[in-house]
Structure formats: structure tokens, C-alpha cells
Amino acid sequence: MTSNVSDLADSPIAKGSASHSSSSSPLVIANNIVKRYGDHTVLEGLNVSVNAGEFVTLVGTSGCGKSTFLKMLLGTESPTEGQLLFNGKPIAQEPSPERGIVFQKYSVFPHLSVIDNIMIGLEFTQSRVWGRLLGQARKQARAQAEHWLQAVGLTDAKNKYPHQLSGGMQQRLAIAQALIKRPSVLLLDEPFGALDPGIRKDMHKLILSLWREYELTVFMVTHDLQEGFYLGTRLWVFDKDKEDANNAERYGATITYDLPVSDMAYSHPVTQQPTALKSALKSN
Amino acid sequence: MTKLINKRPTKWLALCLGLLPFIVALFIYQAASSARKAENPQDKLLPSFTEIKTAMVRLAATPSKRTGEYPFWEDTKSSLVRLLKGVSIAAVIALTVGLLAGAIPLVSAGITPTITAISLIPPMAILPILFIVFGLGETAKVVLIVIGITPIMARDLYQRVVEIPSEQLVKAQTLGAHSFHILHRILLPQIAPRLIDAVRLTLGTAWLFLIAAEAIAATDGLGYRIFLVRRYMSMDVILPYVAWIALLAFVSDWLLLKLSQLSFPWYHQNQAR
Numbered sequence: 001m002t003s004n005v006s007d008l009a010d011s012p013i014a015k016g017s018a019s020h021s022s023s024s025s026p027l028v029i030a031n032n033i034v035k036r037y038g039d040h041t042v043l044e045g046l047n048v049s050v051n052a053g054e055f056v057t058l059v060g061t062s063g064c065g066k067s068t069f070l071k072m073l074l075g076t077e078s079p080t081e082g083q084l085l086f087n088g089k090p091i092a093q094e095p096s097p098e099r100g101i102v103f104q105k106y107s108v109f110p111h112l113s114v115i116d117n118i119m120i121g122l123e124f125t126q127s128r129v130w131g132r133l134l135g136q137a138r139k140q141a142r143a144q145a146e147h148w149l150q151a152v153g154l155t156d157a158k159n160k161y162p163h164q165l166s167g168g169m170q171q172r173l174a175i176a177q178a179l180i181k182r183p184s185v186l187l188l189d190e191p192f193g194a195l196d197p198g199i200r201k202d203m204h205k206l207i208l209s210l211w212r213e214y215e216l217t218v219f220m221v222t223h224d225l226q227e228g229f230y231l232g233t234r235l236w237v238f239d240k241d242k243e244d245a246n247n248a249e250r251y252g253a254t255i256t257y258d259l260p261v262s263d264m265a266y267s268h269p270v271t272q273q274p275t276a277l278k279s280a281l282k283s284n
Numbered sequence: 285m286t287k288l289i290n291k292r293p294t295k296w297l298a299l300c301l302g303l304l305p306f307i308v309a310l311f312i313y314q315a316a317s318s319a320r321k322a323e324n325p326q327d328k329l330l331p332s333f334t335e336i337k338t339a340m341v342r343l344a345a346t347p348s349k350r351t352g353e354y355p356f357w358e359d360t361k362s363s364l365v366r367l368l369k370g371v372s373i374a375a376v377i378a379l380t381v382g383l384l385a386g387a388i389p390l391v392s393a394g395i396t397p398t399i400t401a402i403s404l405i406p407p408m409a410i411l412p413i414l415f416i417v418f419g420l421g422e423t424a425k426v427v428l429i430v431i432g433i434t435p436i437m438a439r440d441l442y443q444r445v446v447e448i449p450s451e452q453l454v455k456a457q458t459l460g461a462h463s464f465h466i467l468h469r470i471l472l473p474q475i476a477p478r479l480i481d482a483v484r485l486t487l488g489t490a491w492l493f494l495i496a497a498e499a500i501a502a503t504d505g506l507g508y509r510i511f512l513v514r515r516y517m518s519m520d521v522i523l524p525y526v527a528w529i530a531l532l533a534f535v536s537d538w539l540l541l542k543l544s545q546l547s548f549p550w551y552h553q554n555q556a557r
Contacts, residue, residue, distance in 0.1 A: 105449075177459065
């Protein structure tokens, strides 16, 4: 099933070629973002800008705020202070079609077959009242969905239900489901965290080939540093840069390292890590 | 040697083991009935199977002299119609309330306290009010069933909606769904099999309220008949009626399960995992 994508992803070193629209203004800009829950500061002093076509991986210890930042991009959390701009405008405060998401679990609808799961994204936008297509419109949507089935290598499972799929296949489905909307950014929240190592490798190939072929902009949260180095064109390390020994919740985390991932870093991911970075991530 | 806890019965053995208590109970009844009859041939407490058969032929296979109807089948029909009406109305209300309250926080805030308050009222305590308001006809009996089971079902369905992972709702929004899309295409289809579960669970309670209403004010129905012949200690009618009610309950539960398995295969295969 992976054979049709593996030839596209034979050489991850060739990545970076997808930085197509970097000349235009940044897609995402974060201006001095702070996130607090009561007295608990989760994030502070976050200043970044990301161009279309980048593959950003977010790593850090658990509770470091990397998922919180992803949720801000998604629209389910909002910054306490500061500004998060998307396409030059403040980002919408609820999830919307220009930001696709794949969670670690529960991203697909258990009551729909694989093909219906992919098609439903088209049904929602093309049938504004009932969200259900019939006749010719349904046929067209189905054909489009089949293209994405093929793109993620799920054609054989077309009529199965999600519970009949393995974990890896469910994540392929979740990715296809998101991509049919052609979102400006694809958000991945530890998408491969629950998969076996072998399957995870296949998924890495798949996501890189999709990223290159469809010129995606990807933000991916992962707790696996290797994965972060391997997949990203840019790696963000979330960590606290100051500590209050008496009150651990006083200071929030920020992006302590913003590393452009070169091909060299890819080929020797461990040896190329700065020592400080390694110690910052030792709990991983 | 295999340990006892690891021994599994074959299909046939399981069936035989399951039937055994019923057969034993019938034999014990037969023996007890004979013993009492030997002492007093007029005994009515444990009628013989022949007497039960005679009584049932009289009720189920002989037209009533007054109306020309078969009382047993008329009773069954009336009771089932009341039950069906009550349960259907309750299911529709519970589904609407559970779905809306589970999906829309604003609705939940407005409706949850009311549902909780209603569910705290013992339905039997307001039965006189129902008879006063709706009269002694069919409406009062149906309403008693509705009031008795709707709050249970609505709270159950609300819980089931809330349990649906929020990831699915976020995902649907990123696919362009608006609130009604999510209700109609994501939540409703996933709640439908759970509605059948809720009906199966509350069916016993529905029977309870039906029999109670029929016992107090009715002119036909299974509960009416049982409470009518109680005056004459007609155990030869009461016992087969009770067995018949149990059989009806069993069959309706089984039919609902089959309906659910046919309509929502994904749900049952998910449950099995």
C-alpha cells in the first residue's frame, strides 16, 4: 500500500525545494504572544514568522506549551496577550477550513466509510444546508475523494469503516480528509505518536511526499526530536528561558531555539545538535 | 487438566445450561401444585397446567359473549399500542433534548436544570394529577409512560453526546461544517444506535408504568386483566399473563438489538473491540 508513495519520497534530502512562495509576506506572524491560565504562565515572548511552504516541527518537554501554540493556530485557544496574524489578519478564533488538523486520535468519523469520511469535507461546503450531496454533485465529489484516497494509499480500503483500519491507516485517512479542503496550513498534533516505528517511517515518507507535491505549509507537534529533525525545514524548541525556584508557574515557555534544518542536520541529526539543545531536551 | 475458569461451554451446552433452570422451575411448580391439589382439590394458589390451559383457551381462543372479541388478544393489543406510543414519544423528546443539550452549551444551560428537576419527581406520585388533567382515557396512560422514561433517556443521550470526542467536532469545523451540519451529519448518526440502547434499557421501566396505569384506570390491557382477576384469586390467568408480558419484553428487546445491528454495523463492531 505504501509502494505508490515511496517512490515520491525516496530522498528526503531533496526537501527545501518546496519553499516556493517565500518571496511574499509571511503566512503566520506571532507578535509577542503570551498565554496565561490564571496565574499560570504557559507561553510568553513568542515572536516568530513563518512563510508559506515551510515545514515547522515543534518539540519540547510535555507541558511546554507547544500544543497550546498549535491550538492557537487552530483557533481553539486564543492568546492572552499579543497578536497572532494569519495572512496578515488576526487569526479566526474558531476552527475554519483554511487550517486543516490531524490529531493523534479521534480525527475520523467512526460512522462513515473511508470514502465518505473524505467526501464529507466537500459535502459541507457544497451543500450549505444539509451537508449532503446527491446525484451528479455527489459523483464529482466522490471522484475527487478517490484522488485523495490514492494520494494517501487507501484505495483498497475505500468502503471500510475506520474501526476496520489499523492506526496508521486511520492517520492516512485523517490526512486525506484534511487535504481535500486544500488548507493553507496543515496542523499535525503528534500525529504518529501512537504508531509502531515501522509504520511511523512509512508515514514520514507519506507526509514529506504530500508536503512536496501539494506545496503544503505544515506545523507539526512531536515529542520525538529525531522526527522533528527528519521532517522539518525548521525546528522550534519550546522551553523556559528563566526559572523561578519558588514558583514554577511564574514564567512561561518560549521558543528557545529556532533552527533551520539543513540537509547536514538531517544526515547526522544527533551529532549536529548543539550541546545546550541536547541538555534542554534531555527529558525527551 | 484444564482449569475450571478456562473451560468454555459449546453452543449447545450453553443453550442446555441456560434452559435448565426454566425446566427445573416448571418441575418444581408441577410438584408443588400436585401436592396442594392432593390436599385440597379446590386450591387456587397453584393451579395445574390443565387449569391454566383451560383459562387461556377461554381468554385467547373463545370470543367474548358480550363483545365477540378475544380478551387476551385485545388486552395485548391495547397494552402494546400504549407502550409503543409512550416509548416513541419519549424517544423523540429525549433524542431532541439530549442532542441539543449535549451539542449546544447555551441549550444545555437552559434545559439541564429542568430535566434534573423533572427526573426527581416520582412519576407515580403525579399519576392522580394526570388522571385529573387528561381524564381516564388513553392519554393519561401514555403520558405516564412518557413522564416516567423521558428524563432517564434524555440524560443518558445527553451523556452520550458529550462523550463524543471533541476532536471530531473541531475536525468537522476545519472541514467547513456549521453547527447544523455537525448536529445532522456528525452527532445524530452517532447517537442513533445509542438511542436504541436507551430504549432497550428503559423498556422495563415503561412496562412498569404501563401496568401501574392500567391497574388503576382502564377497561382493557394486560395490566388491567391481571388486577381484575386478582379479586377472584385467578392464578390460572395471572401466571400466564405475567409469562406473556415477560415474553413480549424479551422479543421487543431482541428485535431492537437486531434492528440496531442491521442499521449500525459500525457501532456494534466498535463495541466488540
